[in-house]
Amino acid sequence: MITAKHLTKSFDGYNALNNITLNIEEGAVLGLVGSNGSGKSTLLRLIAGVYSPDEGIVGINGENSFDNPKIKSQIIFLADTPYFFSGSNLKEMANFYASMYSTFDYNMYNYLLSVFPLDESKRISTFSKGMRRQASLICALSAKPRYLLLDEAFDGLDVVMRRTLANLIFAAIEKENMTVVIASHNIRELEEVADHIALIHKGDIIKSGSIDDLCSNVHKVQAVFNDGFDEENLNGLQIIKTEKTGSVYQFIIRGEKEEISQKINSLSPIFTEYIAPSLEEIFVYELEVAGYDVKNIEQ
Amino acid sequence: MMSRTLNSKSASFNLMKFELKRRLGILILMIIGVLLICPSYMVIYFSNIPYSQKSQYVSTWIDGFSMFSAIFGGIVVVGLNLLNFSFLYKRNAADFMDSMPLKRSQTLLSLSACSFIFSIIPIIIGFISLSVVAATNQNAGLIPSILLNFVYVAVCLIAVCVYSLIFILASANVFDFLVSFFGINIGASVIGLIVCQIFNDFLIGYAGNLTGEIISRSSPLAYIYWNVYDCVYENKSPLSFFIVSAVLIVLFAIINILLYNKRKSENTGKAFAYKFMFYICAVIASLCGGFAFGTIFAEDSGMHSPLFYIFTVIGAAVTSVVYGAITFRGFKTVKKSLIIAGISAVMLFGAIGIVKMDITDFSSYIPKDNIKYVTADIGETDIRFDNPEKAVKLHKAIIKKEGVIAKEDYYGDDVTLIRFEYMLKNKKTVARGFYVNTDKVKNEISDILKSNERFDQMRENLNKSDGSTVDIYFYDNDKQNISSYLTKAEAKEFIDIYQSELLSGERTVIPLIHISEDNEQNIVNLSFDTGYYEFIVDNSFPASKEYLIKLNLASRNME
Numbered sequence: 096m097i098t099a100k101h102l103t104k105s106f107d108g109y110n111a112l113n114n115i116t117l118n119i120e121e122g123a124v125l126g127l128v129g130s131n132g133s134g135k136s137t138l139l140r141l142i143a144g145v146y147s148p149d150e151g152i153v154g155i156n157g158e159n160s161f162d163n164p165k166i167k168s169q170i171i172f173l174a175d176t177p178y179f180f181s182g183s184n185l186k187e188m189a190n191f192y193a194s195m196y197s198t199f200d201y202n203m204y205n206y207l208l209s210v211f212p213l214d215e216s217k218r219i220s221t222f223s224k225g226m227r228r229q230a231s232l233i234c235a236l237s238a239k240p241r242y243l244l245l246d247e248a249f250d251g252l253d254v255v256m257r258r259t260l261a262n263l264i265f266a267a268i269e270k271e272n273m274t275v276v277i278a279s280h281n282i283r284e285l286e287e288v289a290d291h292i293a294l295i296h297k298g299d300i301i302k303s304g305s306i307d308d309l310c311s312n313v314h315k316v317q318a319v320f321n322d323g324f325d326e327e328n329l330n331g332l333q334i335i336k337t338e339k340t341g342s343v344y345q346f347i348i349r350g351e352k353e354e355i356s357q358k359i360n361s362l363s364p365i366f367t368e369y370i371a372p373s374l375e376e377i378f379v380y381e382l383e384v385a386g387y388d389v390k391n392i393e394q
Numbered sequence: 395m396m397s398r399t400l401n402s403k404s405a406s407f408n409l410m411k412f413e414l415k416r417r418l419g420i421l422i423l424m425i426i427g428v429l430l431i432c433p434s435y436m437v438i439y440f441s442n443i444p445y446s447q448k449s450q451y452v453s454t455w456i457d458g459f460s461m462f463s464a465i466f467g468g469i470v471v472v473g474l475n476l477l478n479f480s481f482l483y484k485r486n487a488a489d490f491m492d493s494m495p496l497k498r499s500q501t502l503l504s505l506s507a508c509s510f511i512f513s514i515i516p517i518i519i520g521f522i523s524l525s526v527v528a529a530t531n532q533n534a535g536l537i538p539s540i541l542l543n544f545v546y547v548a549v550c551l552i553a554v555c556v557y558s559l560i561f562i563l564a565s566a567n568v569f570d571f572l573v574s575f576f577g578i579n580i581g582a583s584v585i586g587l588i589v590c591q592i593f594n595d596f597l598i599g600y601a602g603n604l605t606g607e608i609i610s611r612s613s614p615l616a617y618i619y620w621n622v623y624d625c626v627y628e629n630k631s632p633l634s635f636f637i638v639s640a641v642l643i644v645l646f647a648i649i650n651i652l653l654y655n656k657r658k659s660e661n662t663g664k665a666f667a668y669k670f671m672f673y674i675c676a677v678i679a680s681l682c683g684g685f686a687f688g689t690i691f692a693e694d695s696g697m698h699s700p701l702f703y704i705f706t707v708i709g710a711a712v713t714s715v716v717y718g719a720i721t722f723r724g725f726k727t728v729k730k731s732l733i734i735a736g737i738s739a740v741m742l743f744g745a746i747g748i749v750k751m752d753i754t755d756f757s758s759y760i761p762k763d764n765i766k767y768v769t770a771d772i773g774e775t776d777i778r779f780d781n782p783e784k785a786v787k788l789h790k791a792i793i794k795k796e797g798v799i800a801k802e803d804y805y806g807d808d809v810t811l812i813r814f815e816y817m818l819k820n821k822k823t824v825a826r827g828f829y830v831n832t833d834k835v836k837n838e839i840s841d842i843l844k845s846n847e848r849f850d851q852m853r854e855n856l857n858k859s860d861g862s863t864v865d866i867y868f869y870d871n872d873k874q875n876i877s878s879y880l881t882k883a884e885a886k887e888f889i890d891i892y893q894s895e896l897l898s899g900e901r902t903v904i905p906l907i908h909i910s911e912d913n914e915q916n917i918v919n920l921s922f923d924t925g926y927y928e929f930i931v932d933n934s935f936p937a938s939k940e941y942l943i944k945l946n947l948a949s950r951n952m953e
Contacts, residue, residue: 106660145492145659162655164402168495178481178490180416187416194408195494 096121097142097242097274101151104137111137113298114151119276119291122268126289127278128378133295135278136175139244142276143172155242168196171240175247177231185215185230189237196238204237210259224251236263243267245277249284261288282375294378296385306374313377314355316346319366328362335380347372347380406500413478413508421512424470428520432459433527440531452533459524460543460626463517464550464619471551472558474509476571479559483567488662502559502654510555517547543626549639550622556646557614563653564671566664573721574671579615581678586612588685589745595697596750598757598799601813601827614642665721676717676731680738683713697746706742710735760789764819770842771813775855775925777848782816784845788838789814792828800829808833849893855925856882856889864922868931869915870948878947885920892929892938899934918942 097119104112112134119125127135140146141153144160144167154160160167179188185208193199208215211229213222219230228251235243243264249257265288267273279285285292286306293303302309313335319342326337333349343366348355352369359367372380414421436455443451481487491501521544528536558575565571586609593600610620618639624630653668661667687709692702711732718731768785769776779785792798792812800809813827832839842848856864864885867877880888916932931938 140489140659143489143493145489147658162498164405164495164497164500167493168402168405170493172489172493174486174489176486178484178486183416191412194412195405195496 096156097276098155098157099138099142099151099153100157102138102141102148102153103150104134104141104146104148110298112141115298115300117293117300117303119274121274122272123291124264124268124275124277124289126282126285126292127276127295128280128282128285128292129295130297130382131280134298135295136246138295139172139246139276139278142242143167143170143244145172169241170244171196171235171238171242172244173231173235173246173248175250177227179219179227179230182218182220184218185213185233188219188230188234189215192234192238196240198239199237200239201237203239204233207233207236207263210263211256225253225256228252229256232260232263236267239267239271239273241271241273243273243275245275247279248277249279249281257284257287264288282378283373286374292374294381296382301385302378302381309377310371310374311352312349313372313380314348314350314352315370315372315376316348316355316359317366317368317370318344318346318359318364320344320362320364324362329358332358335384347376402496402500405494405496406504409494409496409501410504410508410511413505414512417474417512421515424516425519428516429523431462432520433523436524436527440527448531449533449536452528452531452536453539456524456528456536456540456543457626459520460547461623463520463547464622464626467513467517467547467551468554468619470513471509471555472575474512475506475555475558475562476568478505478509479562480568482563482657482667483565483662485662488659492659498655499651502650506555506559506650510551513551513555514548517544517551521547542632546622546625546632546635549636549643550618553618553639553643553646554615556643556650557618559650560646560653561671563650563657564666564668566661566667570666570671570721574666574675577675578678579613581675581682582613583609583616584682585678586616588681588742592697592746592749593756596746597752598793599826599828600756601815601825603813603815603825603827614646618642665723672721673734675721676714676734677738677741679717680710680714680731680735681742684708684710684735684739684742687712703743707735707739710738710742714738758793759824760786760793761816761818761824766817766819768814768816771811771815772839772842773810774927775851776815777842777845777851779845779847784838784841784847785814788812788835788842789826791835791838792830795834798828798831798834800831812839844896849889852889852920852925852927853886856885856922859922859924861923864920866918866920866942866947868918868942868947871943873915874948876948878950880920880945880947884945885922888920888938888941891941892931892935895935895937 097117099115099117102112102115102117103110115134115138117138127138129135137146141148142160144154144163147161148159152159154163155166155169158166160170180191183191189199189201189204193201211233213226213230213233219227222230228248232248248260252260264273264275268275275288277285277288282292289306291303291305292309293300295301324344329346332346332355334346335349336345336347338345356367356369432455440448440451481491492498494501496504521540525537525540528534528540561571561575561578565574587605590600590605590608593604606620610616621630621635621638625632625635657667666672684706688702688704688706689696691705692699696702714731714735715725715728718727718734719725721727765782765786767778767780768782769778770785770788771777808831809829810832811827812830813825816824818824859882863879863881865877866880866885867875870876916930918929918931918938920927920929929938931942933939
């Protein structure tokens with residue numbers, strides 16, 4: 096299990112991560128989402144043992160991963176820009192991974208080569224962005240890590256390749272019980288792969304949980320009321336956001352649907368409609384609550 | 395359960411193997427290059443050399459190849475270190491390498507060992523070829539010397555490898571490395587020269603040969619190469635070189651481990667991963683810049699002029715600000731740069747002040763009881779005195795007599811450079827050099843030039859000479875310049891005759907630099923590979939003159 100306890104990391108006085116505590120169960124796929132500079136990549140680097148934490152613990156089962164080959168041999172981290180040795184080809188890179196990870200499986204490598212159509216003897220520097228991403232994924236998945244950390248994993252991949260990657264990840268989870276953490280800006284892509292999501296903003300995890308729980312707990316309600324309606328009448332509900340267009344009110348409310356409808360119905364609305372918000376919408380609302388508002392940025 | 399982890403030591407070894415393997419092409423090219431020099435070119439070259447001279451040529455090749463290997467290998471090891479550790483300067487490369495299942499110290503060891511092994515392989519092959527050539531040319535006796543030279547080169551490369559790594563680890567990009575590595579090492583030598591200049595300006599008796607010693611100690615790199623040269627070419631005892639190198643290697647290795655383990659991955663791409671490197675470079679730059687400005691603007695009177703101090707401060711400030719602006723791409727560090735310039739100027743002026751006070755009595759110091767021997771240089775080949783009395787007498791006279799030391803450093807009609815080098819019983823040396831008005835100490839100089847030590851040494855050097863003849867230059871009775879030669883036996887006989895004539899009368903002998911125009915045509919000059927001597931053979935030396943005339947050297951030359 097990936098664990099982070101009271102994890103803090105700062106750069107030149109800027110708090111990249113602020114006292115984060117996080118547990119990622121074996122076999123889970125966690126999507127890390129957040130604004131730019133929120134600390135997603137920093138968290139991945141800390142788990143991978145690239146950075147050392149300023150405070151707290153981060154690693155596997157309570158053991159720090161920094162400068163710990165035993166832990167690091169179970170983790171593969173693919174950064175947002177994949178790195179390859181200058182002048183190397185895919186075969187050489189695979190050999191390097193094989194020399195570093197005893198779990199490297201050449202059968203898997205050959206299988207992945209058939210899935211991702213890359214020429215293993217061609218210099219990687221001649222590859223396109225998407226092909227480089229594929230090359231790095233081939234090496235990483237062939238090494239069969241227990242923990243796979245992907246930063247912007249889908250960046251540069253076309254729709255088919257994204258699907259293929261998702262399927263490969265699912266297969267690895269099924270066969271190897273691999274744990275995957277994917278950091279991305281693209282929530283829609285994560286929604287297809289991840290079973291858990293954590294929202295990071297300014298170094299804090301402001302929301303986390305399974306996708307089902309997150310989606311079932313936030314509701315978008317559109318309603319029209321008689322004259323004399325006062326928002327204060329909805330006191331007791333956790334309203335995240337209210338918008339009024341003409342006579343139509345739109346509420347984003349956190350809580351149980353039954354409790355919400357009971358309260359709204361008690362105000363005898365002329366019209367009500369309950370819409371399931373997308374994950375992306377939920378995070379936009381959560382970020383707005385946290386002060387990361389489109390309007391604020393535009394100002 | 396089968397272990398999922400590869401032993402990290404194996405992974406570390408695999409990393410080294412992988413890095414070596416992927417540069418195999420360059421390694422093969424280097425090996426071919428070395429084989430072309432040695433043995434291919436060497437064997438072709440040797441085919442034209444007479445058998446009797448082969449030993450000497452093999453010996454010359456050993457020295458040349460050793461020095462070449464030390465310099466070439468040094469460049470390769472620094473270059474490869476930079477390539478191997480360049481991942482530190484790129485965000486994605488640092489992510490990749492730092493996420494590998496290795497301890498940081500293992501990564502450091504693997505990659506630095508790879509640099510050393512890569513550079514030493516062609517050199518090993520070169521030295522093996524050299525040994526084979528020596529053995530097949532009946533010079534197997536030179537093999538121990540080849541082995542010893544290989545050890546010098548290997549020690550040199552290890553030291554350069556660990557030393558250059560300090561700069562690589564403290565830098566955050568290639569530019570930082572180039573500035574710090576070359577800036578500090580060249581700058582340290584320039585500071586060494588500045589120190590020599592201060593000594594020369596303010597200490598009476600500063601001998602030029604101290605300059606080499608100071609520069610050789612200015613930086614570890616200068617020390618290593620200076621000593622490799624001394625061991626290879628001057629056959630200096632290598633013991634102190636080995637001991638100091640071993641200490642330096644251990645020290646640098648510890649510094650590297652500390653720096654690498656504490657080097658934050660997130661410092662990639664910033665100006666200097668460790669700020670101290672910037673401060674060291676800035677101080678060196680502003681010291682050198684300040685001194686250069688001061689010297690240029692106070693050209694005539696140098697450090698004795700107030701102008702020097704004013705322009706040194708200005709120069710230090712300008713250099714420091716410019717250096718800061720280049721390093722941090724802007725003028726954000728002007729205040730810091732000015733403080734550094736101030737510190738540099740204070741350091742320089744402080745050094746001048748301390749030297750000027752001569753707190754060690756450098757100018758008046760003459761070793762006393764613990765002298766093993768002393769050599770005196772009065773314009774000829776050095777004269778060695780096991781009994782230092784005559785040399786010490788001259789040294790004392792130079793220091794104590796009024797007006798003996800010339801105010802300006804120049805060779806004039808009446809000024810010559812006299813140097814003493816004392817070898818002490820504790821194996822330390824003390825060297826002093828003076829520009830002397832010879833007329834004021836002519837009796838003391840004369841004692842030295844008339845001494846048995848001088849003539850005994852002439853004969854000894856003559857015996858040591860490899861050549862069978864001695865070159866002679868003089869004027870004949872018709873005032874024609876004769877350039878001819880003497881046999882060794884003739885040269886010895888001439889020296890015997892001259893010495894007996896010299897000691898028979900009450901003469902005062904002075905160095906020939908001091909000679910009058912009238913006497914110029916009485917000079918006889920003997921020159922051979924191990925010595926250079928001058929004699930005045932005027933009418934008061936009839937026997938010596940007669941001997942040269944009798945040999946009819948002009949006709950010998952015509953032959």
